[in-house]
Amino acid sequence: MNTTKPARQITSRSLMAVAVVLIAVVNLLPIVWGLLTSFKTEQAILVSPPQFWGFPSTASHYGTVLGGSFSRGLLTSLIYASVVTAFGIFVGSITAFALDRLRFPGKGVVFYTIVACVPLSIGASILAVPNYMYFSALHMLDKWYTLPLIYLALNLPLATWVIKGSVEAVPKELDQSGKIDGLTNTGVLFRIVLPLCRPGMFAAGMLIFIGAWNEFIFGTVLVRSAALKPIQVSVYQYISSFGRAWGPLTAAAILAVLPILVLLFILGRHLVAGLMRGSVKG
């Protein structure tokens, strides 16, 4: 046993290195390759075998993309995602607090509704047809609030669930001592519990932002005005209108993914922790 141990360690170490490299390459390469392509000249893109360095570079594809209607989609989605994230964190937090700390009639129904809505919202693209028809009957199609409303509801179940994990972790003794000091339940919520739930709120906020930023199916049908179309629809329209012009296409893809990547590198820790704490329970 003792003699084989170092050998086994070496194999397991090299296996581990192979696993790290493999996962990193598979997950990062498409983004890196897209980024490189977006800076290549038209001729350099057509060169085979693929070049990773030393190619003639240009920023003109970004000029092409941002000069068109694309920047409007970028701005629209930035507004959608920010507003939905702000509302989502707020609504998710108060719901999570009520479900964990308060007693009120109908609590069980609300609780199980939110649990059931987690998978329901994941499969929501199938709801686009009934949603379209009944939003149309209510004259709620193609309004400035149409997509934010949908995005808020689609991301709320998981966000509430993730924040609830944080609320549970705040000791109830703190509520008690707050109440002895004269705080009402509302005071406990805003002065004690929520300030301590910041990691959960960050994670939930990121989930909501990503969800609102990335949604595509509802964005293609529920709004018609160009000013209301989200970024993913702009990228898709780019694919159909540019076809094989991979320079502008990859530039558009990189622009559309940049906010999410920035968020991931700043708040990725919270996202990962929040997903792991929140999701599996529900």
Next chain:
Amino acid sequence: MSTHLRPVRGGTAAAVPPRTGPRSSIDVMHAHERRLGLLLVAPAAVLLLLVLLLPTLFAFGYSLLDITYAKIVGFAGLDNWEHAVFVRSTWTLLGRTAVFVVGTVVLTIGLAFPIAMWLDKLTRRRALAMQIIVILPWVLSTVVAALLFRWTWLETLGIGAWIQQSLTGSSSSPLLTRTGAMASLILIYTWRTLGFAVLLILAGLKGLDAELYEAAKVDGANALERFRYITIPMLRTTMTIVVIVLVVSSFNNAEVPYVVTGGGPGGATTTIALKIYTTAFTDLNFGSAAALAAAAMVLNVALVVAYTRLSGLKVDE
């Protein structure tokens, strides 16, 4: 964990002590709490009702109506079902969807499980870095992920074709053949969801009691036996929940086939979710789309109920 239990009986009158004599300050406090609780959950309840629950119910109602250009013009009985659901082509559609769902779920679980086991053994700092790399494709949108994946692995100027060229001396375009297109969809979809599944399974692994493993070690169980007799049975609920989430999300996914292949070549990648979407928004046949959506909803509701019950079981622990 035990705090989850309370909601189930939270709303009952038993929580409030029977009133004796004049209204006590405790009663006032409870009344306040009840009002605040209702007020706080109201926005979420209204939103979910409006966007998720009512459409789920309405899908069934709409399927029985005669609908022209998204406007209801009369009652159709089961006409929509007869035209769209109870037809031969539904079997083909179901078969294709099954290939996509089973392919993605099996591949995702098969890869996610070993990766999660491995991440579970890493030190905190390394595990965090790997977790962020693992989750990366999941935060990309389907449109962007499909675009970048296709450019890197599937196009003739991409890296995939170059590797294939240097290994076999020839390269092909997988999106042009029926099997190749379906395989590409499964790969792109799995690439995007894998990280999410890894994190869910990892969370389940972290929740396992380390003492159990210690006890088994003391009793002389080797690594394989510990895996077989502790990890697998203890993770059963987690794995079932993960599988349900994966099935729901791939069964309902219209985006991937819509963006990558548009359902082609020759309809080879048209799944039920995409068919519902194109029937409504390309063919403008809302009645048939509603019937198909309602039929698909039956499976979804079953999965959602199973999910809720399993989550409930976890609550009871």
